[in-house]
Amino acid sequence: MPDATAEFKSLAGEAIVRHRDLILGVSHALHADPETAWDEHRSVALLTGTLEDLGMSVSRGVGGLETAFTGTFGKGSRTVAVVAEYDALAGLGHACGHNIIAAAAVGAASALIPLADHLDAIVTVVGTPAEEGGGGKVHLLDAGIFDGVDLAMMVHPGPADALYARPLAVAHFDVEYTGRESHASAYPTLGVNAADAFTIAQVAIGLLRQQLPPTVRVHGIVREAGTAPNAIPGSALGSWYVRAENLEALDAAFHRVVSCFEAGAHATGCQVEIRETSPRYSEFRNDAGLAHAFAANATRLGRDMDITESRPGGMNTASTDMGNVSRRIRAIHPYLSIDCLPAVNHQAAFADASIRAAGDKAALDGALLMAETIIDALATSPTTSPETEHAHAF
Template sequence: MHIANIKTEILNFLDSLKNRLFSLSCDFYHNPETGLKEYKTSAACVAILEEFGFTADKAVAGLETAFKAAFGNGRPAIAFLVEMDALPQIGHGCGHNISGVASLGAAIAVSQAIPKIGGNVVVLGTPAEEIGVGKIAMIKAGLFNGLDCAMMTHPSSKRMVTRIFLGLIRLNLHFKGRASHASAYPEEGINALDAVIQTFNSISALRQQLRSDVRIHGIITDGGVAPNILPEKASASFYVRAKDLDELYAVKEKVLNCARGAALATGCQLTVEEGSDINAPLKINKALADTYRRQLEFLGLREDDFPMDKNAGSSDIGNVSQVLPTIHPHILLKRGINIHTKEFADATIAADGENAIMEGARCLALTAAELISDKALLENVKRDFSDGGGV
């Protein structure tokens, strides 16, 4: 069957599923679950996939709420990623109820075409994106092995096909000094809080010598127990971000040098606790992005003119993009609002939310259908990945 006819069937099927998908997203909104606790959300995702003939494995990669579901067999194997976690207090202020359901809808729609076009549709339920651990654990467990592409969308105040994500390293710095009475015997103490403050000051001076994409931000997590006691212990937590791994590691070392210098200057002992895994930068795949962009144009939608490197954050989707071709477009939820807010969460259950789900599901499904049907296109995507991607 011609790809144009396949696309028409996919879009018609998604239209028939529209109310069901929006209802599921609203259920997720009203029952938000934070990272690694997405029990009801994960179960509901698996249930609808099994209803449409997917075979599912639950609690994969040692994560109780992670799952892998598949329809079809062989290659190409296209993965749709489902993020499920909400934010503490805010709920679905990051819109994972939108993006997750869009991936479910796309996967189910493409599965209806598998008997005609072949291939394999895989759905990976990836917990705890906000913590940045789910996809990394699933990569280590081999759940991305044997896949040709991975894709998902994310709701936003703008429509963007390509958007960078910065690499992220987490650092916890612990300083140990010597306690003493701050008034009676200050000369006998070593103030650990001074070391923390000096670290912050050194990092502030460092910023003027860093690239524009680099971000360093931190908080004091332990500053002592009372004003009249020189703090024996003090700690700070920092995030270091950059858009490529070489720069990320280089800046991390500069931050550690700031802490080492502060420890030396104050006479404190420094202990560094580094997060076990980094969030890697997103590796852009031009061929895959262009394929998605064609679907936007096919549907009569226009991408916003917005710098791809502006207001960038970090996500474990970057780690996925380092191991196979990946796309993470931003779909339009509502203009003029910011993610990680209650206003953003509330928009997901309005008409804007329904429109965003359908935009994401349609574009992802049509992109996957082209990749499965066009062997040359898929090879071009893989070649772009091997060559380093880029736009």
């Protein structure tokens, strides 16, 4: 339906213009009131209230997660999901730009709601908490919230435009050492130093890096390791990530890193407990048909999404629980530039950039590009490629 597709895209563009203030209002309001993983109550109230005002039927607390939600509209035979993220980073606010992600999702919904019946579609906004280390989407997948969804997408702000998401699989975990406190000078031989256990473990990890594949990342922080320099710490706590090219490589790397933490315990005489704090995030599987449609639409907006990946872009050694969605459903996760360099994601300056003019443009462009790409997908059968493993046909 080439003529109808062009007409639908024109109507989507008009809707984005009509709802411009609403979309940017969502982005700026989230930015001004950041909430971290699992505590996004005010953010959810804002987003669900906005979707209800647009005419969507909203369900809160879906999948057993208090700050997850869905908004739906339409009665078609095909279901499309626009994914919203809205958690912030502790101490850094929206330094990953989730305010833009959520605003773009709202904007895409506002453009698709009037078209849902014409497209024979159910339009769903899936609100997913705790992307920054909690794995909200994995929990929602397990709870069946994505069951019956034919395709899913979101956009993510970054320092450059990039069509393909190439994030690494990741494991998040806490490490806790338990030793025995004592006076550091008068009775040092009675102590078992938990802080020393972390020192030994980090030295071991540093030495291990020479033998790890270049795609593996190991990084973390020591959160607690004593309270006074003249007291041997009897406990120490840290939080760590291991990332790798895919889930299989992640498992192998994870076990080697765990051995380093166990070495710290063995050398100092401490006890160690290692707890994974989130489901593991998968690598991302891009759907070729959706990606190419998104790129073509982006070109018309003046964004070069570089289908051939001839230049670096995006956050391709970061991680996202959207990867787990992509293993089950046709999905894309393009990055949109907010013209922020030298600032990059997870810096305070990036949070500042997310509500400047280029950040606002990314929210509006993202809304339109997702709506247009969904229109394309509903008008044509999906293109398959060796990368995609999804055989859904509309």
